[in-house]
Amino acid sequence: MTNDRPYIICLMMTSLDGKILGEKWGDSPGVNTLRASFEQAHDEIGVKAWIVGRTTMEKDFTDYEKPILKKGHQEIEKVDFVAEHNSESFAIALDGSAKLGWKEATMQGDHVITVLTEGVPDAYLAHLKDIGLSYI
Incomplete structure (x- = not known):
């Protein structure tokens, strides 16, 4: 490719x-x-960057870990969150139901970005922010 425009x-x-x-x-x-x-x-x-769905990510990368969420109500604004990172490559997970149990924000050297729906619990978003994992 000769131009600087993104492509897939x-x-x-x-x-x-x-x-x-x-x-x-x-x-x-x-x-x-x-x-x-x-x-x-x-x-x-x-x-x-690479992208997989929840089932593949769960089976092959997060070993079926379930999210561990803090007790108590934290209200989180439902907007994109871009965490600070130094990565030049990205692992993207499609997880509309907030089922993936992330423990850290990188995987195989790639910064993780998870694609969620607006219906995910605030506690899940708080967890992702706490570990520095980006979401949209």
């Missing part, structure tokens, strides 16, 4: 039936070759 490249590794990764993927040589090709393309493109 969708680099996806999906099953033929479009379902979430499952036991069908296994650890076969074919799957391992596909996974290696996917990671090579990821590196060659120079990806600065």
Whole structure:
């Protein structure tokens, strides 16, 4: 790309039936070759951000941790929160129901940004702010 405008490249590794990764993927040589090709393309493109849904993030990255929220009512304004960070790359999680149990704001060196809905509890937003995790 020759201009400075942002752009999106969708680099996806999906099953033929479009379902979430499952036991069908296994650890076969074919799957391992596909996974290696996917990671090579990821590196060659120079990806600065990646995005997955809640189910994938929960299964593969947060190990099904549940949010630990402080007791008491904290009223948080429902606006985007951009935490201070030094990252040049980002992990984006789609989590409309506030189910992911974040313990820190970085993952594999990437600053985490979570995409929420306006219906998430204030206590969850307070938790994300406390650990320095950005949300929109």
